[in-house]
Amino acid sequence: MKTNFSFDIHSDPASSSSARAGTINTPHGPIQTPAFIPVGTKATVKSVMPESMAELGAQALLANAYHLYLQPGADIVDSAGGLGSFMNWPGPTFTDSGGFQVMSLGAGFKKVLAMETDTVQSDDVIAENKTRLAHVDDDGVTFKSHLDGTQHRFTPEFSMQVQHQLGADIIFAFDELTTLMNTREYQVMSLERTRLWAQRCIAEHQKQTLERSDHPYQALFGVIQGAQYEDLRRKAASDLGAMEFDGYGVGGALDKNDLGMIVGWVTEELPINRPRHLLGIGEPEDLFVGVEAGIDTFDCVSASRVARNAAVYNNQGRFNITNAKFRRSFEPLVEGCQCYTCTHYTQAYLHHLVHAKELLASTLLTIHNEHFIVGLVAKMRATLIAGDFAEFKTEFLGQYQGRGNS
Numbered sequence: 278m279k280t281n282f283s284f285d286i287h288s289d290p291a292s293s294s295s296a297r298a299g300t301i302n303t304p305h306g307p308i309q310t311p312a313f314i315p316v317g318t319k320a321t322v323k324s325v326m327p328e329s330m331a332e333l334g335a336q337a338l339l340a341n342a343y344h345l346y347l348q349p350g351a352d353i354v355d356s357a358g359g360l361g362s363f364m365n366w367p368g369p370t371f372t373d374s375g376g377f378q379v380m381s382l383g384a385g386f387k388k389v390l391a392m393e394t395d396t397v398q399s400d401d402v403i404a405e406n407k408t409r410l411a412h413v414d415d416d417g418v419t420f421k422s423h424l425d426g427t428q429h430r431f432t433p434e435f436s437m438q439v440q441h442q443l444g445a446d447i448i449f450a451f452d453e454l455t456t457l458m459n460t461r462e463y464q465v466m467s468l469e470r471t472r473l474w475a476q477r478c479i480a481e482h483q484k485q486t487l488e489r490s491d492h493p494y495q496a497l498f499g500v501i502q503g504a505q506y507e508d509l510r511r512k513a514a515s516d517l518g519a520m521e522f523d524g525y526g527v528g529g530a531l532d533k534n535d536l537g538m539i540v541g542w543v544t545e546e547l548p549i550n551r552p553r554h555l556l557g558i559g560e561p562e563d564l565f566v567g568v569e570a571g572i573d574t575f576d577c578v579s580a581s582r583v584a585r586n587a588a589v590y591n592n593q594g595r596f597n598i599t600n601a602k603f604r605r606s607f608e609p610l611v612e613g614c615q616c617y618t619c620t621h622y623t624q625a626y627l628h629h630l631v632h633a634k635e636l637l638a639s640t641l642l643t644i645h646n647e648h649f650i651v652g653l654v655a656k657m658r659a660t661l662i663a664g665d666f667a668e669f670k671t672e673f674l675g676q677y678q679g680r681g682n683s
Contacts, residue, residue, distance in 0.1 A: 282446070282496040282523055284552045284573075288661050295544055295571030298661040301524075301552050303369040303446035304493035305361060308336045310552065310573040311661070313559065313654040314371060315580065315647050319344045320354070320364040322647065323581055324639040327366045333616055333648040334655060337368055337446075339576045342439050343375035347422055347429075351442035359444025359492070371576065372445040373526075373556065374436045374500070376452045379411060379418050413453060415470060433477035441485040441495060447554075449526050450478035452500040457530040464504050472516050475499050479521055496523035498554060501543050504530050510539060514546035524552040527572070531558070537566040544571035561590075561653060561677055565670050568657050580650045584642035587631045590649040592676050598642070603628040610641075616648035617641075 281304045288298040301308040308314075315322050315330060318341045322330055330338060340360055345351060357363040360370045411420040417432030436451035452471045455464055482497045499517040503509035517525065527543050536558070544553060552573045558564070559577020567575060580590070587599045591611045598610070606624040614620075618627075618641040630638035653673075660669040 280494045280496070280523070282494055284524070284550065286550070294569040294666075295541070296568050296657075296661055296666060297571065297573070298658045299552070299573060301369075301447075301573070303337075303496070305367065305369045305446055306336075308369055308574065309655075309658060311564075311568045311654050311658050312336055312574050313564070313651050314339045314554075314574055314576040315651065316340075316576050316578045317364065317366075318578070319348070320360060322643065323585070324636065325581075325643050325647070327364055329617065329640075329644055330366070330647065331368065333644055334651045335368075335647065336651075337370060337574075338364075338366055339371035339373065340364075340443070340445065341375065342372045342436065342443060342448075343379055343431075345372070345443055346375065346439050347424055351439045355442040355444065361444070369447070370445040371447045371554075372440050372443050372449070374440065374449040374451040375431055376418075376436070376449075376454055376500075379420050379431050413470075415473070417451075418453075433474040434481040437478055437481040437485055437497075441482075441489060441492075444492065445495060446493070447496045447498060447524070448482075449556075450475050450497060450499045450522070452502055452528060455502065455504055455529060457504055457532060459504065461506060464502075464506060464509055468502055468509055468513055471500070471502050472513070475517055475520060475522075483521075498522060498524040498526045498552075500526045500528045500556070501547075502529040503543075505532050505535065505539065507539075507542050510542045511546050514543045518547045522551070524554065526554045526556050528556040533563070536563055537570050540567060540570040540572060559650060561650070562674065564650075564654055565657070565674065568654070568661075568666075569670075575654065577650075580646040581643045584646045585639045587638070587642065588646075589642060590646050592673065593679070594677055598624065598627050599631055600628075610645055611649075614645065614649070616645050618645040618648075 283302045284299060286297050286299040299310045301310060314337050315335050317338045320340050345354060354360055354363045411418055417430055419430045421428055433451040440448040451474050453467045455467050499522040501513045503513045525547055527540055531539055554574045555567045555572045557577055558567060558575055559579045587597050588595050589598055603624040608624055609619040610624055610627055611619050622641060660666040
């Protein structure tokens with residue numbers, strides 16, 4: 278079977294870490310890794326044109342199978358020629374399996390992929406005033422649409438069928454989301470369910486690949502669960518690592534305080550020659566931790582989400598452009614930044630747009646934030662190849678954590 282998908286490692290891991298630079302080769306072009314993959318949930322990064330995402334340095338985009346299945350429908354995306362054609366994005370694309378959204382939106386979970394276990398409470402996991410709209414069994418998940426309340430069912434096979442219709446270069450196996458609040462007994466049961474689902478995903482993926490042989494090959498990534506338990510994480514990585522996956526995603530509930538350790542357990546068990554993706558992680562400190570633990574790609578909505586709340590990334594931390602001190606400041610949004618926003622607009626103008634509730638504010642701030650995060654991970658790659666990643670990490674985090682958010 279011709280795959281048109283491969284992964285090359287260009288740098289030997291440093292003696293003190295598992296960090297590596299590489300290239301993921303897809304039918305729609307290469308992804309130079311480590312890389313940050315911006316999230317375009319509904320086939321769009323909110324408020325930003327695909328052309329702008331390419332200009333700011335994004336190599337690939339990730340969309341959501343759950344949302345696109347509900348609206349406009351996977352068949353429509355398929356008829357358009359696949360996700361990239363549908364959204365006029367010429368580069369590589371990812372879709373997640375829809376598992377997180379089926380479990381979280383359907384069940385009323387808040388997003389808890391990176392949380393601190395010493396402060397989390399049950400009401401941090403279950404969103405207020407939400408009813409449980411999802412039912413999990415060994416065959417799949419029955420849930421109600423968050424859009425109109427209609428009932429739907431996702432199984433591993435159906436998730437594969439949907440993702441093959443969506444046509445992304447990299448797709449993810451259907452898995453069960455758990456949280457840090459679930460008991461160990463439930464985590465064990467869920468992990469076995471996810472293992473069996475992974476086998477079913479591979480079988481359906483292979484079937485779909487043969488039936489749709491006139492379409493570009495889609496790489497299937499298995500998803501490693503196991504919450505905060507070392508033995509469960511290692512078992513999941515070992516079990517799925519022996520399966521015929523093209524790569525792997527590290528998912529589920531991750532204790533932010535132990536992120537590097539947990540990801541390290543997983544990457545130690547996974548095959549070295551296949552790419553690894555860390556799902557839902559995108560803060561600068563966490564990106565360094567992930568790269569050091571051997572992660573190749575990341576996705577997260579944070580850069581665009583905080584932009585819509587007027588938060589701006591820079592090398593000294595984060596600041597909010599609504600602050601009164603920016604009202605008469607005619608300096609670039611971030612001095613020295615080469616993104617479109619910073620080379621064309623001032624702090625005063627962006628301050629005005631936010632206070633006036635103009636849509637352009639979200640567009641310009643998102644462009645900057647995505648450029649910042651994409652560029653940060655690209656710099657990690659460059660320093661890995663040059664051999665001075667450790668120095669770059671120390672220098673960057675010394676500034677970034679020294680100021681913190683404001």
